[in-house]
Amino acid sequence: MxxxxxxxxxxxxxxxxxxxxxxxxxxxxxxxxxxxxxxxxxxxxxxxxxxxxxxxxxxxxxxxxxxxxxxxxxxxxxxxxxxxxxxxxxxxxxxxxxxxxxxxxxxxxxxxxxxxxxxxxxxxxxxxxxxxxxxxxxxxxxxxxxxxxxxxxxxxxxxxxxxxxxxxxxxxxxxxxxxxxxxxxxxxxxxxxxxxxxxxxxxxxxxxxxxxxxxxxxxxxVAWRADLEDYVDVLAPPSNAVDKFTRGSVLVVGGSLRFPGAPLLAAQAAARSGAGYVTLAVPEPVAPILQSQMPEIPVMGLPSDPDGTFSAEAADIVAELALKRTATLVGPGMRVSGGTVGVVSKLISSEVPLVIDADGLNCLARLTSNKLDDFPELLRRNEPLILTPHRRELGRLVGQQEVPPASLTAAMEAARRIVWTDGGSEITVVAKGSATACVSVDAAVLPKPGPAALATAGSGDVLGGVVAAFLARSNVGNDDLPVLSALACEVHGYAGSIAAERFGSHGVMARDIIDALGLAEDALEEQIAFPESTDMD
CATH class of the missing domain: 3.40.50.10260 (YjeF N-terminal domain)
Known part of the structure; x- marks a missing residue:
């Protein structure tokens, strides 16, 4: 680095x-x-x-x-x-x-x-x-x-x-x-x-x-710029000895009648990023909208309020589902309500590897009155926790909602307020921006940034799915979470470059990025020199 x-x-x-x-x-x-x-x-x-x-x-x-x-x-x-x-x-x-x-x-x-x-x-x-x-x-x-x-x-x-x-x-x-x-x-x-x-x-x-x-x-x-060889330890060498159960399973929790598409993008991104099994949990009225669009991904309808968001009864069900998966992503399109705040709170208190994105982060801000760094007991856990805020979401989490971080260094400072409050290695904040910093209590890792084509609606939902898939697939320790997150960001960025070549720098949509994720990871793997495996006698 x-x-x-x-x-x-x-x-x-x-x-x-x-x-x-x-x-x-x-x-x-x-x-x-x-x-x-x-x-x-x-x-x-x-x-x-x-x-x-x-x-x-x-x-x-x-x-x-x-x-x-x-x-x-x-x-x-x-x-x-x-x-x-x-x-x-x-x-x-x-x-x-x-x-x-x-x-x-x-x-x-x-x-x-x-x-x-x-x-x-x-x-x-x-x-x-x-x-x-x-x-x-x-x-x-x-x-x-x-x-x-x-x-x-x-x-x-x-x-x-x-x-x-x-x-x-x-x-x-x-x-x-x-x-x-x-x-x-x-x-x-x-x-x-x-x-x-x-x-x-x-x-x-x-x-x-x-x-x-x-x-x-x-x-x-203040940070470390990642090189491709830095990902060797967190990216498993290619192998044919796998099945859908050994490639990890992801639960995506999100959606609302107003925003049904966001969890769909995240779930598809998780599947395209190599997760062997992906399940999508959405409010009950949203389930029929999505079931016909994703034959590969089971869609579960959970209890909802009249406005089409999760109700309070959904929290326990979500927590039970998460225990059966190797990683959970919560937040895309779920809106902020009493029920959704309850879902996020329940998942944080559960010992499951967790990625919180989008409205999941806004629920955290609501839960802590925009002072997440004043609630260390909320974040302390044994299992990995990855937060993926863009600068405005990051500002809401630390009381800077009126003047969110305007630079990479300001974003890293805000992210450090969160991780240092927690003080443990299990938390990483992926501070998204024109350059992204994956910040843990020990280090901030800067992945190679993607193209401007990523600046499109839904791109963040896609990244959330990629991060969740990589977390589900990996066997790394908590100390490696910022490097793992940085690798997910690089795959996402490279997929954006492939999509831009296909559709032009101004013509990329989130689904185009999803379709290029597998090609992007293959291309990066080809550039990484994996240590040769040792033959057993």
Whole structure:
């Protein structure tokens, strides 16, 4: 897994490197050289324009420019002030060194001159605003960002695209849209989520020093970016020695007369994700609607209230059914009522592996008055519990319903409030968003995010079914729940990519994702190197 550090914690790594003899000056030279190396890997590059700011990020740019000049690249630096006028001592020294090496420069050029220069530029290096930036880019950087984005040149950002928050992945106004981001030392959360997904392009991590890995681990990563090989221990090797009983069984509990389709999507997703047996429990008036649509999946009608939601009498029946299954998913389309809150409460108190999604989460919020983190006794159990909220649902759970988490880091903070209240390894919160974090008491695992095609009604119900199926199929311990959840998210995301290829990025519906789930898991398994089994004597 690749560690991810908050921006503030990156400073601790930099300080640690200076303590072991790697000076800030040396780090700047290594960072600029790393950026220059990536420029040289670009096809057919002969002319480069480097946009430099006034701080250390700009210093990296000056070093990159000098390195490129020494490799016979036609390079020009665009700078707001002349090297002698740069206030930072280190940035001023490297700027004057580049000037002495023959690097051409434009000092505070008008917009028209910048546009003219970019017409003959193959690669742009963005070294204007670094990881410490926040707020709105000011002149001239806002103008330069506009020119860069309109240029059509290949853009390589140093550490973070200018204008983007490396911490939140948000930009208050415009930011550079890069083809590649060469980020120094370690991944930062803002590069992986929200606007960062569009702005960063391919991300290359330049560690800069051999001591970096140790210092990053000591800085306590806020999250870990999962690689495919990390799933080996939670994904059983392919085998023909299985039957429907050994592949796990899933109970899906949900639905209402208003939303009959949500549990249908979840149940179909669980079946497409390899669960050997899936049962659907819905309010009695909903059962006839669904029975004819799913011949492979038994549909059970349970006691209901006049509004077509579960009644209080359904809770005990649901709990009894759950005891006979290896995993239960509760919530899709069930609405929030006295009866549905009772169903969720009964399932939480039952010792069954449980996934809570959608209205199941809203029932939890109702049950705890939007303060789930104040009710640790409600969540403590021995069997696995996986919550799958999107950011608005997560906000309701922790009292942030008016201003829900707006970034990956804010979502992780809210999820940690829940898991740390519980304090046990049996709970994982899958905080869904443009980048998803699978948060447990020990770690937050970031699966590779899926395409924008997943942003469609019912996609979350599908993911709930996938998570439940993987939980039912697995024999992993509670410590592996965030990795297992991350794998389910990756399969869901890959299925979204397959569906987008079939129907276009704007034409995908939830059922299209379901149909691609099996193909997605097969494709991921082909890329994972399973340990060879040992022959028995």
């Amino acid at each position: 690749q560690p991810v550090l908050n921006v503030e914690d990156v400073k601790r790594v930099e300080s640690g490197l200076t303590e072991v003899g790697v000076s800030i000056s040396e780090l700047m030279h290594r960072a600029g050289t790393a950026a220059a190396n990536e420029v040289m890997r670009t096809d057919d590059v002969s002319s480069v324009t480097v946009f430099c700011g006034l701080g250390n990020n700009g210093g990296d740019g000056w070093v990159a420019a000098e390195s490129l000049r020494k490799r016979d690249i036609d390079v020009t630096v665009v700078t707001p002030v002349a090297p002698d006028d740069i206030q930072g001592d280190l940035a001023r020294v490297v700027a004057k060194s580049a000037q002495s090496a023959g690097v051409k420069m434009l000092v505070a050029p008008p917009k028209g001159r910048v546009e003219e220069l970019l017409l003959s530029t193959d690669v742009v290096v963005d070294a204007m605003l670094g990881t410490g930036f926040h707020g709105d880019p000011r002149a001239p950087f806002d103008i330069w960002i506009e020119c860069i984005n309109a240029s059509g040149a290949t853009v390589i950002a140093v550490d973070v695209p200018s204008g983007l928050s490396a911490q939140t992945g948000l930009a208050s106004s415009r930011c550079v849209i890069a083809d590649m981001t060469v980020t120094m030392l370690v991944l930062k959360p803002g590069l992986l989520a929200d606007m960062g997904r569009d702005a960063c392009g391919t991300i290359v991590v330049a560690p800069l020093a051999e001591q970096t890995e140790r210092l990053v681990l000591e800085a306590d990563p």
